[in-house]
Amino acid sequence: MADKTQSREERRKQQQHSKNKGKKKSKGLVKKTFLTLVVLGIVGMLAGVATFAFMVKDAPKLDEKLLKDPISSEVFDMDKETITEIGSVKRDYVDYEDIPKMVENAFIAVEDSRFYQHNGIDVIRLGGAVIANITDGFGSEGASTITQQVVKNSFLSHEKTISRKAQEAWLSFQLERKYTKQEIFEMYVNKIWMAAGGHGVATAAKVYYGKELDELTLAEAALLAGMPQSPANYNPFEYPEKAEKRRNIVLTLMNRHGFITKEELEEAKSVDVVSTLVKEEDRPTGDIPYDAFIGQVIKEIKKKYPDLNPFSDGLKIYTTLDRKAQDHVENLLAGNAGVQFPDNKFQAGITLLDTKTGEIRALGGGRNRKGDFGFNFATDSKRQPGSTIKPILDYGPAIEHLKWGTYHMLDDKPYKYSTGQPINNWDNKHMGPMTMRTALALSRNVPALQAMQAVGLEQSKTFANGIGIPLKEIHEAYSIGGLGGKHDKGVSSLEMAGAYSAFGNNGLYTEPYSVIEVELRDGTKLNLKPETKVAMQDYTAFMVTDMLKSVVQWGTGTRANVPGQHIAGKTGTTNYDKAVREKHNIPWGAVPDSWFVGYTPNYTAAVWTGYANPNKNYLIGTEQKISQDLFKNLIQQVSAGDTEDFTMPNSVEKVKIEKGTMPAKLASEFTPPDQVLNEYAVKGNIPTEVSEKFDKLEMPSELKAEFLEASNEISLSWQHEGGDGVQFEVYGALNDGNEQLLITTTEKSVSIPVEYVGFYSFKVVAIREEMKSDPATTTLEIADPTTEEDIGEGSEDGTETDTGSGETGSGESGSGDTGDNGSGDTGTGDDSTGDHGTTDDDGSTDDEDTDNN
Incomplete structure (x- = not known):
């Protein structure tokens, strides 16, 4: 028993030995770990030193001259020719x-x-x-x-x-x-x-x-x-x-x-x-040439590479500048190229882009500029765009999302914003139903608001943002250019040019840029070209463009037209708030801003004109047209001899619409040529209904005229199978007199009293609602019985008839072709206003619009 049982002291010693053995193992592990970390730290430090040494081995040496003198940068134009050096002067x-x-x-x-x-x-x-x-x-x-x-x-x-x-x-x-x-x-x-x-x-x-x-x-x-x-x-x-x-x-x-x-x-x-x-x-x-353009170059470099300093880093800067175009812009603003200005305070901002690439070819930063890189009216100025915003916020989004054709009908009538506030046109008048093309060409405000409401405000904002108009909010007043929100104070000429160039480039948007590439002193090259993106469908771009061509051809922008050039563009003016007008005693008709933004397949130009302080100075009368004059002069210079037109994409098809139909209907085979509109539709989205307005009823037949001597009357009778709802207009004329409407009846015969002898001609037209037939005609001669033995030779009852019929046309004038007997038809026709609006006495179209914010 004693041999098998350990004493308490023996057990204690055994346990202590086990603990000491464990401590020795633990201390050994800690020591090994520490040594490992030390070794790793030394290795890491050596690796870090080696890496640092490798990275700094090519570092340049300290050069006292470089430390004290900044290194100028060289700027090149689009042909890689030196423009100037900046930074060391x-x-x-x-x-x-x-x-x-x-x-x-x-x-x-x-x-x-x-x-x-x-x-x-x-x-x-x-x-x-x-x-x-x-x-x-x-x-x-x-x-x-x-x-x-x-x-x-x-x-x-x-x-x-x-x-x-x-x-x-x-x-x-x-x-x-x-x-x-x-x-x-x-x-x-x-x-x-x-x-x-x-x-x-x-x-x-x-x-x-x-x-x-x-x-x-x-x-x-x-x-x-x-x-x-x-x-x-x-x-x-x-x-x-x-x-x-x-x-x-x-x-x-x-x-x-x-x-x-x-x-x-x-x-x-x-x-x-x-x-x-x-x-x-x-x-x-x-003293820096083209400083308005080079100022934009510097902004772009600083925006994309904030740590670069073009004035001291010795860069080679390759730009998009077209020196000839820039020279012409500066001559224009100096008043040396054919456009005159009312005074020295009058200002203008001009942007010229390559439509296809977005490259800035020239910038007009303002008139009478002082110093280098001062305020640039083309890039820094933010002004309300007036009606130049309509393709961007109203009609472009409507085509993009609702697939409206250029014929889509809108009603220019008394109208209100959703808030209940009335919206007015520039002339305080209304022209009734009209196509989207006409509404844009004549710059009507009411249809523009209707388009924005139909597509939705957020869709409009998104569309605008996608082509470089940086709206942070959206309100219905924006539809006509009243950018008066908390965050959106206006747009620049550069931004408007970029947006319009997307319409001219099949819906592809490239943010306007002036710098292609920057080369650093060590030879590193930085590409500053922005990416091109799809901003809209090609059908949207083409149809907006085609409508904007109407602005220049017969709308509010005819003054900007260049013969032989295919130009699309839009006018725009803004207005003064009533309180501002009264406070500063500004006359009615004066405006703070006048715009023209337009493009050809190769160039896009946005021109703003006005004054730095619009509350002290304003545009009045023909001063509001100077923006168009500047655009025309510039495009004539840069596009001389260019005849390229915009190409219709496969997503678009031509369609013939009957004028005045609302909703739009296809023209029928009977629609008169002057009532047919040649328009465009998104393929597969043309109207399905054909107009019946000019469809012809069956012509009355067997028209007879008989003189009843006993009652001294002429009896007219005819046949017709038109069914219910058909009426008949009976016209008559004596000798060479004017034709007159005698009666409108549902019967197929009438009696006409005879008061005079002579040669009578008659015409009967079948009508039902807006439909008319060709006329049936006949004639009858009644001779004086005291001088003629025979009355009405050629028939036993004394009548002579001719049931031959002549064709009539119906249209806005209501005039028709003559019948076989040579008499003319006056007819009745539409009085409706033509789709192109009213014109002044000199034939020019009324112009212009203002926002109503």
């Missing part, structure tokens, strides 16, 4: 000791608050950026110090790659070792691009404020310090509100970092930006 260099401390503090507060503490790389700032880039994607947040910005702007491309960042960090570290902080800051403030202010803060101080750097106020210094982040957007000449918001951010940061007091902050924030700027008439004139 305007700069006043300032030494560090001449930079006021207030100016330095403003830049450091907003760009790199720890500039004097780091060695070129701000690890604290970098940590936050790394986290953001991991969570939101590489390149989502920057952590560049002032030192890194100097390196980037001097030596490297602006692509957000790990390799480029590694090179940037390496060169920044080297820069900090070779130069003092003060020298690096001097490089920075002299190299930065300041939009119209050129390169460097000293140049900007003179351009924007007319001051030396040491004369700037706190508010002015803060504004300049805020500009380098986005010079074009914070240019105070063009965007004072944006500039002021950015300035206030800089002031807040200066206060946060202890550079200014709370009182100084509030005082500087209260300064009005515009009041401190150089007056417009004192601003420097520009």
Whole structure:
């Protein structure tokens, strides 16, 4: 028993031995794991160092000249010929000791608050950026110090790659070792691009404020310090509100970092930006050719590659510019190409595109422009489009989604918005039922609203967005160009040209662009061409185009027509709100904006005209036609000798419609030619009903005329198998007198008293509703019994009859062909207004429309 049983002490020792054995194994495992991690860390570190070394091995060497002098970029036209160099012409260099401390503090507060503490790389700032880039994607947040910005702007491309960042960090570290902080800051403030202010803060101080750097106020210094982040957007000449918001951010940061007091902050924030700027008439004139076009080039590059700086990165920029077209546009705006302007304040914005590619061939940024890259009336100005919006928001969507034909009938009648507010036409009149083509050609407002309501507002908005009209909301007033919503203040000439070019390009939309390709200093090429997309069906594009051709041929845009050219286009004017008109004493008939947007198969042009301040100046009389004159002049220049027409796609078929039918009906074999409309329909969607309006009833037969001497009457009788509802119109004439309607009857015989002797002619026409027969005719001669022995030779009863019939035509005039006896038929016919509307005495069509917002 004792041999088999262990004592308590023995068991305790045995358990302790087992525990010690387990601890030794555990400690061994931890030690191995630690050593493994150390080895992996060393290997990783060596790999990281090797990778870093590999990435920076091709980094450029520090070049003092490049550090201090920005490198200009070369701009080429569509033929790859050099236009100009940009970036190196305007700069006043300032030494560090001449930079006021207030100016330095403003830049450091907003760009790199720890500039004097780091060695070129701000690890604290970098940590936050790394986290953001991991969570939101590489390149989502920057952590560049002032030192890194100097390196980037001097030596490297602006692509957000790990390799480029590694090179940037390496060169920044080297820069900090070779130069003092003060020298690096001097490089920075002299190299930065300041939009119209050129390169460097000293140049900007003179351009924007007319001051030396040491004369700037706190508010002015803060504004300049805020500009380098986005010079074009914070240019105070063009965007004072944006500039002021950015300035206030800089002031807040200066206060946060202890550079200014709370009182100084509030005082500087209260300064009005515009009041401190150089007056417009004192601003420097520009010296960059085609600056309206090149300004758009710069915008596109900055939009697609925000880190690229065309003014200092030494780029090769290949553009779409047609130099001849651009020269002509600038001559037009200068008044040197045949179009005259009422005064020097009159403005215009012009965009010329290649219809098929969307390439911008020329831009007219305005008249009497000062400085480089100033406000561009072709790209920056947002004005209400008036009736030029109708193809985009009304008729285009209706064809696209409802498959309306160009003959679709709409009723121009007294009408209201869904809110109950009346909508008016430009002439305060109504023309009744009309085709969609006529409604668009004559720019009627009521049918336009009806079209939008039929297709639905959201469909209209989506259609517009798809061709580059960036609507954020939609209201019924938009149907006639009243873009007065909270977010939608208007459209630019560039946007309208892009939208219309899609109609001219079989429904394919390409966002208008001016830059084809950019080549970086290291040879890297960046393709900036936007993708072309299908924006609508080809039948929509073609039918809108064909209707817009009517605008130019006989509608409101005849003044823009170029003989021999196939042009589609639309006029548009806007109107003043009643309160605005009364407040500023603006006369009735004056308008703030006049547009013409049109295209050929090869070119699209959008022309806006008006004044910068429409409450002080307005367009009146023939001034409202200058937009058409500019369009015509430009198209004549660029399309000389071009006879290409738009091609009908297979999705469309021709159809003959009878004028005035509502809903539209096919013309019958009896429809007179002048009542037939040659229109277009989406294939498979033509009307199924044939009009019977002009179908002919059977002609009365056996028409006889007999003189009854006893009662001194003429008895007329005839036969007809027309059935119920048929009436008969009986016409008569004596000798060479006018034909008159004698009676309308349901009977097949009538008696006519005889008062005079002579030669009588009669005509009987069968009618039922709008249908008429050919006339049956006969004649009868009654001689004077005192001079003639025989009355009515040729028949025993003294009558002579001729039942031959002559054809009549029915139409708007109601006139017909003569019968066999040579007498003419007056008939009755439609009085309906012709489908092309009314015209002035000189034969020109009434024009123009206004929105009614």
